[in-house]
Structure formats: structure tokens, C-alpha cells
Amino acid sequence: MSQAGEDTFSLVKPKGGFSLVREGLRRRTRRPRSIALPDDRLRLMSFNIQAGIGTSNFREYVTGSWKHLVAHPDSVENIRNIAEVLQSYDMVALQEVDGGSLRSRFTNQLVHLASLAEFPFWHQQLNRNLGRFGQFSNGMLSRVVPYHVEDHRLPGLPGRGAFIAKYGHPEMPLVVVGVHLALGGKHRNAQLAYLAGLLKQYRYVVIMGDFNCLPHELLNSPLSELDLRLMDGEHRTYPSWAPEKHLDHILVSSGLQAVETAVLNSCLLSDHLPVATEIVIPGEVLVASREWPLEKSDR
Numbered sequence: 005m006s007q008a009g010e011d012t013f014s015l016v017k018p019k020g021g022f023s024l025v026r027e028g029l030r031r032r033t034r035r036p037r038s039i040a041l042p043d044d045r046l047r048l049m050s051f052n053i054q055a056g057i058g059t060s061n062f063r064e065y066v067t068g069s070w071k072h073l074v075a076h077p078d079s080v081e082n083i084r085n086i087a088e089v090l091q092s093y094d095m096v097a098l099q100e101v102d103g104g105s106l107r108s109r110f111t112n113q114l115v116h117l118a119s120l121a122e123f124p125f126w127h128q129q130l131n132r133n134l135g136r137f138g139q140f141s142n143g144m145l146s147r148v149v150p151y152h153v154e155d156h157r158l159p160g161l162p163g164r165g166a167f168i169a170k171y172g173h174p175e176m177p178l179v180v181v182g183v184h185l186a187l188g189g190k191h192r193n194a195q196l197a198y199l200a201g202l203l204k205q206y207r208y209v210v211i212m213g214d215f216n217c218l219p220h221e222l223l224n225s226p227l228s229e230l231d232l233r234l235m236d237g238e239h240r241t242y243p244s245w246a247p248e249k250h251l252d253h254i255l256v257s258s259g260l261q262a263v264e265t266a267v268l269n270s271c272l273l274s275d276h277l278p279v280a281t282e283i284v285i286p287g288e289v290l291v292a293s294r295e296w297p298l299e300k301s302d303r
Contacts, residue, residue, distance in 0.1 A: 041148060041172055041285055041293045047092065050182070050212035050252055051271075051278035052099040056082040056113060059275040060245050082273050083113055087120035089271055093280065096123075096145040097182030099214045100274075103130055103139030114143040123147060129155045131184070132163040142182050142213070144169055150180075158183075159198050160191030166199060166213075172293035178285065179206045183213035192217060197226035204230060208286055212254040214276065219250055231258045239267045241277040252279045259286060 056079035090096050101114045118126040123145040132140035142165055144153075150169040158164045164186050171178040181203065186192045192215075203209050209232065215222060219234050232255040240247035247269070256262045265281040 041178070041290055042094070043290075045282050045284055046094045046148075047280065047282050048095050048097075048180075048210060048212060048254060049090065049093045049278050049280040050097045050099075050214070050254055051086070051090075052184070052214040052252060052274060052276035053083075053086055053113075054100050054274040054276065055079070055102040056086070056273075057275075058082045058273055059243075060272065062243070083116060084120060086273050087117050089268070089273070089278065090117060090121040090123075090145060094147045095180055096143075097180075097212045098143035098145070099182075099184040101128070101141045101143040103128055103141045112139075114141065114145070117143075118145055121145065125149050127153050127167060127169065129165050129167045129182075131157070131165040142167055142184055144180075144182055151177075156198070156202070158185070158195040160186050160188075160194055164191075164195060166195075168202065172289050176288050176292035177206065177208070178289050179203065179209045181209065181211040181213075183211060183215065185213070185215050185217070187216050189217070189221070193225050196222075200226050200229045207257065208260055208289060209257045210254065210260065210283065212279070214251060215253050216251055219253070222253065222255070227255075232256065233258055233262070235262075235265045235279065235281065237265075239265070239279060241267055241279060243275050244272050244277045247277060252276055254279055254281050256281075256283060260284070 058078060098114065098117075103112050103114065112128070114126055114128045117123075125146040125148070127144040129142040130139060131142060140163065144167060146169070148171055150171050151174070152170040154168040156166045156168065158166055164184060166181055166183040169180045171180065181199070183199070185195050199211070203211075209230065211232065217225075222228075222234065235254055239250050241252040242249045247267070254262070254265065261284040262281045263284070266279070268278045268280060271278055
């Protein structure tokens with residue numbers, strides 16, 4: 005889907021074709037033909053796909069480091085296999101997607117995945133532009149078209165971002181957020197505080213992504229200001245070949261019912277395992293999406 009819309013910040017373009025996104029907000033308002041949501045449930049997934057590189061042991065972080073710069077044959081097949089996994093879901097938040105560089109053979113992996121898995125809507129958030137050497141992005145694939153999408157460059161060192169997609173109707177939206185957070189606790193907590201400030205006004209929120217922190221760290225972070233629930237039970241996602249840490253999360257508002265939450269342990273296509281859940285769409289969200297018209301002035 006085209007990326008046409010209203011941008012409220014610009015790119016800084018130093019010499020050499022590199023760019024960093026200025027801190028702030030990029031807004032894109034969609035004009036979908038329909039804003040209706042499915043009758044009852046949505047299947048959600050979050051997956052750090054590691055640009056299709058498919059690291060399978062710690063040694064390969066060194067011996068396979070060249071794969072982060074130059075394309076290798078297995079990455080093409082990995083992307084195809086990832087697309088097969090994604091086909092079963094309604095909304096997918098992706099991290100470490102390459103938007104078109106040497107390592108992806110100048111293919112926008114998000115667009116390619118949308119095509120292979122037959123998603124009618126995609127959204128790319130470019131967070132770190134290294135020109136032909138890397139287009140580091142978050143991505144959203146959706147079978148339902150949101151009426152509004154925002155990109156946020158998160159506080160801290162450049163390269164971390166979140167997108168906020170709003171579904172249904174502005175009066176009672178379902179808000180879906182995709183994130184990839186910092187490794188360090190100080191910057192990560194600043195990012196979580198920023199997100200908490202953006203989301204506290206909404207009743208029904210889903211946040212999913214690579215948080216780079218454990219469940220107890222989330223519970224003691226600024227995000228605890230929101231009425232969100234973590235995935236039930238222990239769900240280790242990293243490293244995929246011998247999972248030890250639960251770094252990838254799906255959090256939902258207390259008013260959302262989440263069922264069948266799980267880690268896809270057999271999906272060994274990245275150094276992270278994907279996490280998935282199914283949510284029941286609240287009745288008032290459904291009513292709003294079907295009976296209240298979306299006015300042109302709504303944002």
C-alpha cells in the first residue's frame with residue numbers, strides 16, 4: 005500500500021545517503037473504503053525476523069556477521085518461510101525488517117511479505133537508514149485497514165521506534181502498537197514513559213514487539229501506569245535455538261480478552277521466536293466501527 009499521507013516531521017540527510025529520523029511524530033491518515041472489524045476475534049503476532057538472516061547459534065553472530073551487509077541465498081528462502089507462518093494471522097508487528105539494501109538484494113522485505121502472505125495493508129517505519137548497507141525498519145501487516153497510523157521516533161539513541169495503528173472509529177478505537185525498544189534500561193524506560201503518555205487516553209490497547217527486557221522489568225517500568233496485562237505464563241523467545249529469555253511480548257488492556265497466547269517454538273527462522281495471541285473484539289468497538297460514520301475531520 006502506498007505511503008501517501010501527512011508528514012509532521014522531516015528527514016535529516018547527511019552526506020553519503022544516510023539519514024536519521026528526528027525525534028517526534030510522523031502521521032499518516034488513511035481513507036479506507038471500510039472501517040468495519042471482523043465479527044469476533046483477531047489473531048495477532050509479533051516477530052523479530054532479523055532481516056531473514058536466520059542465525060541458529062551464537063557462533064554465527066561472528067562467522068555469519070557478513071550476512072548483515074551482503075545478501076546470502078538462504079535469506080530469500082527464509083523470507084518465503086516466514087510469509088507462510090504469517091498467513092494464519094490478522095495483524096502482525098515485525099521488527100528488524102530490511103526496507104531494501106544489499107543484504108536483502110534491494111527488496112523491501114515488508115512489501116514482499118505482504119505480497120507473499122496476501123495482506124492487503126502494510127506499513128513500514130524506517131528507523132535507521134544506512135543507505136545501501138541497511139534499511140532498518142519496523143513493519144505492520146494487517147488484513148483490516150486502520151483509519152490512522154502514526155510513527156514515533158522514541159527517546160534515546162537513534163534507531164528505535166514505535167508505530168500506532170488505530171482501528172474501527174475514533175470514538176472507540178482498537179489501538180495496536182508495534183515497538184522495538186533499546187537494549188539499555190535507562191533509554192528503554194524513557195521510551196516506555198513516552199509510550200505510556202501517548203496511550204493513557206485509550207481504553208483498548210495492544211502493544212507488541214521486541215521489548216528487549218524481561219516481564220518483571222516491564223512490570224516495574226513506566227508502562228505500569230497503563231492498565232495492561234502481560235502474557236500468561238513463561239514464554240521464552242530468545243535465543244530461538246535454546247530459549248532462555250522472554251524478550252518479545254504482547255500486552256493487552258485489561259478490558260481485552262486474550263486467548264491462546266503462545267510462543268511458536270518450532271519457528272526457527274530468526275534468532276527470536278515469534279509470539280502470538282488471539283483477542284476478542286469488545287462489543288462497543290464493533291458497534292462504533294459499524295454504526296458511526298468516519299467523518300473527514302477525524303484524525
